[in-house]
Amino acid sequence: MKNNQFAIRPTEYKDQLVELETIGFLDKDNESETDPIKLWKSFLSKSFLEAKTSSAFEEKLKTYMATESLNLNEYLDSATNVSVSAFYNVALQLLKFNPDVDFNFSDPLGAMKKIQLMIADHNTDFFSVDELKSAWYWLLATHNKNGQTFIDFLATKGFFIRFYGKVNHPLLFNGKTLPVFDPHQLIREVVYVESPQDTDHDGKRDLLKAEILRPQATENGLKVPVLYTASPYNQGTNDETGEKLTHNVNVTLQHKEPNNLQYNDIEYHAPETKLPHSRVVNGQTKRAEEDFSRESSYTMNDYFLARGFAVVYMAGIGTKDSEGLRTTGDPDETTSTISIIKWLTGELPAFTNRIDNIEIKAWWSNKRIAMTGRSYLGTLATAAATTGVYGLKTIISEAAISSWYDYYRDGGLVIAPGGFPGEDADVLAEETFSRRLQPGDFHNVKDTWNKQIEKINQGQDRTTGNYNTFWDARNYHKDFKNITADVFMVHGLNDWNVKPRNVERLWNGIKHNGVTQKLILHQGQHIYINAFRSIDYNDIINLWLTHELLGVDNQAKEIIPNVIIQDNTETETWNAYQDWANNDNEQIKYSLSSDKLNTGQPVKQELSFNDQLDKKSFDFYAKHNDTWENELLSSNEKLLKNRLLFKSAPLDDDLTIDGKTLVNLKVSSSQNIGLLSFQLVDYGLAKRLTVSPTLLSKNSLAGTFDWREDDLREFTYGKETPFKMISKGHLNLQNRENNYKVDELKPDVFYNVGVELQPTFYKLLKGHQLGLIVYATDFEMTVRGNQDIKYTVQTEDSSLIVPIHK
């Protein structure tokens, strides 16, 4: 078991004392105490909240061991000084570590080091009174075996109940906010924000429902910052009708008519539209007319609800209780997203309901907003940031799309998000069009909606897979330059739903904006990471938001590493870096020859494979994508003739790939159509981390006492496997120059192509082999035409360029 904490704030002793006083560990009864034993006992007494009498407290003391032979009660009765060793024996128990399993009473300090827990300064083997206060401070800031700081653990025991209703400002410890606001006294209210758009063309500006949760203390004048989550899912989804729209992927690849398109020809320009006037305000109020009982929440937001932050959810245009239509990522959706921010900062009006035009302001807002959420939610955070909207101080964009072409398309091909073949922009629009869930509302907008779906279907163009005006309207990259908010990115290196290119383009795309940018790359797929044992994600975000939204000078920007990457070879290992996927990274160039990747001179060979399978195999793989993936990578007979596999010699040393691998090929197709797929593979028998985390204990993480809970999870080793896919890439051979211009493709003529694989950070262990697989149909992502196409590669002019870390 290894602990990793990146959000511990170095704090001077005098500040430690102030904080210990603020939260009540030091008070007039013990602050002048000169006996370290008595002082320690008073700290313990304040921590054992369940014991209401001295007898009960002493009973609890007896359950801890201080040394190999004395329990804590005996030690406190007999010792005259607090030994560092006894202190940490008890600390390890308070942190829920188990003797014999995690540590031994004979060497607690050794265990603290091994587990990577902080040991406080001490001049001798015994703590002075000052050292002891400091040691207690650092203990409070240290993570326990369940991934919570000791002070957050005490919070779940009810430590901060005494502050409920008595503080009217956030309380901080070690640079982070504490849960001093009663989460059962939250104000819940609904408002309807008037957005400057009319996407359903009903002649009125779209009203958007926002659900607000804010601390009771706002009623007494506290102005609070907002965690704002724009989630198109959170008013419900249309799973059945969405499913019906899902496209058949067992269709052939079509020849495309060559053209000479320039970017200008397909560039998106916002149409000039006449915007209806804003509603005439018919009165003002500070009180909402509608509330709600349970929002669809992000557990990280729940964590902040008791800590003095408001949380606002909005689903956006075309969702239940709102107006407008779903558009899947276009500028209208961005406008809808930032309308809430503009209301929070006073720039746009909101109303108490959809008919009376009574305005309600966000009078409780401190006008500092962060956006949170994963996937589509993080995508809208990114979209909002590209507008430079006032008040948006930071976004925490997790597993976010940065260009919708990079989500549904690639290299002139329709490329499905992993696990969702046949999904597309229209399917997502339908799934999130929750106005359908209100039949009385849907009745009036049905025809308009059917036309909208048809328009999206036309625009997305599944026939060519080309980048076009539709996709250009949905490319946030174009507006990266406008980003003024600080950006905190989180992404899974095994996320084949929202592929890593999306975060890489954002990471490298805003380096000259002058904003602070942070990045965490984990080994999971498309998941949240706020409930893991081995990384202090909640603490990191707490430190970050305390700085960004409360304006506290807590050095968050300096303390949090620029880049944190989870190691792919060892459990519970997260490392800090300065950068990721830097274009100046060193490279290794491999030549390709029959079965081999080598760094020597290229040889001249022609290697071929045919994409077509017998019908039985095809049908089986179409239903069992996992089997196909496994057999593609394995060295068994089944797909030998349907792909090329190149492997390096076993590595002499560990090798870490950092960035985008490039495949250069000279290649021909036997027909006037062609698609290529690529996989970079780690060959070598090893236990590897599973990409979905393991549940360690259900509901064991609460944000505070008697409040919503989350499941503790962790990445663990799966069974031993012989290989693992590192990265992927795809190309339509008719899009050799770019994704919008269509090139001629003559049968059996060789062309040069260059394909950038998805960026990664991956350590190949010594003895493993790097592999490259060249194939065509990707059962998980491309169309599956099962066409009789032979592809031939000339090795002399082909190569693999791998970017290397250090």
Added chain:
Amino acid sequence: MKNNQFAIRPTEYKDQLVELETIGFLDKDNESETDPIKLWKSFLSKSFLEAKTSSAFEEKLKTYMATESLNLNEYLDSATNVSVSAFYNVALQLLKFNPDVDFNFSDPLGAMKKIQLMIADHNTDFFSVDELKSAWYWLLATHNKNGQTFIDFLATKGFFIRFYGKVNHPLLFNGKTLPVFDPHQLIREVVYVESPQDTDHDGKRDLLKAEILRPQATENGLKVPVLYTASPYNQGTNDETGEKLTHNVNVTLQHKEPNNLQYNDIEYHAPETKLPHSRVVNGQTKRAEEDFSRESSYTMNDYFLARGFAVVYMAGIGTKDSEGLRTTGDPDETTSTISIIKWLTGELPAFTNRIDNIEIKAWWSNKRIAMTGRSYLGTLATAAATTGVYGLKTIISEAAISSWYDYYRDGGLVIAPGGFPGEDADVLAEETFSRRLQPGDFHNVKDTWNKQIEKINQGQDRTTGNYNTFWDARNYHKDFKNITADVFMVHGLNDWNVKPRNVERLWNGIKHNGVTQKLILHQGQHIYINAFRSIDYNDIINLWLTHELLGVDNQAKEIIPNVIIQDNTETETWNAYQDWANNDNEQIKYSLSSDKLNTGQPVKQELSFNDQLDKKSFDFYAKHNDTWENELLSSNEKLLKNRLLFKSAPLDDDLTIDGKTLVNLKVSSSQNIGLLSFQLVDYGLAKRLTVSPTLLSKNSLAGTFDWREDDLREFTYGKETPFKMISKGHLNLQNRENNYKVDELKPDVFYNVGVELQPTFYKLLKGHQLGLIVYATDFEMTVRGNQDIKYTVQTEDSSLIVPIHK
């Protein structure tokens, strides 16, 4: 989608009116209303809790459709009567069903019938005022698409907040309690019950920690019933040290010395022990000295916490904060379990802490107790019931062990609980010995504990697998006769952890006790079923406990079917029966012959198989039990010589097996040792229910407003499979007569054996084939000796006797 509700209480109209008044749907403003439209509108208004003004309410009305063309607001404005059709169009929407997907506005009544939702009486196509009141009553009692009654759904929206602090007695609707007690005002307290035993031999009676949660209203005189859960897990577990004790199962089967033991020779008799005196009481108090912040809870108990029930948890002897030693199911554990009940009824003392001897009584208890929980928890409920202890009105024993021999052993063999090879009574004792988690306490008891583990290890006797005095002490069957509590049983027909024999013996073992017994058999494995969409389990238990613990005459015993069994061939199908596994069920006798099961005359054949595998296959199967299981049942080559497979002809009609199938064999072993395993198999390509439920939506079920949540789950179809195991059985050929007497086994001599397979209720569909597999090593359950043993069956004297339903 099909709804199944077994807990709707037939209620007379006059009682419906009283209940509607009690909960506030009828009041002085609307009870005399003669306009059905106005009455309906007032019901709707009371249901749309989120709308605080008439404008907001009208906006909500507009989102519902009443007819194919009118929304609800328009309908209420224009209609003069409430049409039955409009009412149920709206009702279906209120119940979260989706138009086009689940129903059409043109035929709501057709959908109501299809989904199995209750339609209220009506004389015409329009509801009279009286009919409308009744229709609204029944709507409140009806389940929505998420498996909650409409009234429970309204509760989660905050409907009952107005009652908080204002009622001092439970409130009922349709025979079931309502959540009118604020769950955030619960009193949490810890007491230490003095149990009449001294299992750790320290010369003092064992004190056992109990965690109590009770409504605040108890402070004002309300006496409440108790849901008591005895869970050895709930103070923590020792996963690592438990794992270390796990036994190696890759060991050979040993020859056993024949004997002539009678039951008397091995019968358990409680030893005469001198019990220390009870502590001298040193004072009385009504206030505890210790509380807790978050108990390890059962979500079904959480549901009752707002409904006027107290909940008590206890982990028992040898657990954290308690005294004594773990014993795994012996009479001492039963004594420990019922001590809490005896405290709740005033028969035993409890103290506020472990040293001061200040007594605290359960002064708030109404002395009516139910025990709840699954697996070990349900087992202890069964154990408690066998004592006939006063105050225990009913147990709800889910997936409970009724004899520990049936859990860890079978037929003279060590048989692991499915999924846990190598587990045994000592491993479980160690895992639950949570005193280890308190090093200061463990320090004093370490040596005693090590001796205890050794004693259990000796007693369980993994060498012979025989039934002995150790297991006789852990056989609750012997005391079934003492059960006076009503027994509600729940078990999975695919539970291979606690196998179905355990519930069958309890079900058939108490039929003459004169108690009421109920049984639910589901298609899952070792799971809880209180959060499924297709069965109203919470309602059933609510009806049951309202009767048992509050003494309400709600006809629970008549309304709830004796036996409810989930169909194994269709989703969302639960049927009611009078009985299960009745010994008088009709039988079909099959003869065995090469590859075949047939009902004709037996033929004379000798069929053999050898248990030994090549080392590579053995090693692979030892690691991959699923692959072994799959290949054992499939018709491929791999295990052809290692088992016998008999299949019936394809069935002409559906066939339902109901009870214990019997295998009679004349069989020889080539050595003086031998074990046989059996599987009954359903052969036939079909989509089948998965034995682990599918998560439908996370955290979507709350017991009431702003309270703990549960995940909505349901059994759904998995991928098509060619076969499914129905039942299993095992026998040591040296235990032909019974499990304690060891018989001689001479090589190559034929013996007659009869083996009862685990009981089941299983429908084989027409066209499917019934299969019987005879084999030896069961990789999932037996030892794995990989010994060269040839088994031969003489078919003429062998048969399969299958009990049939109807």
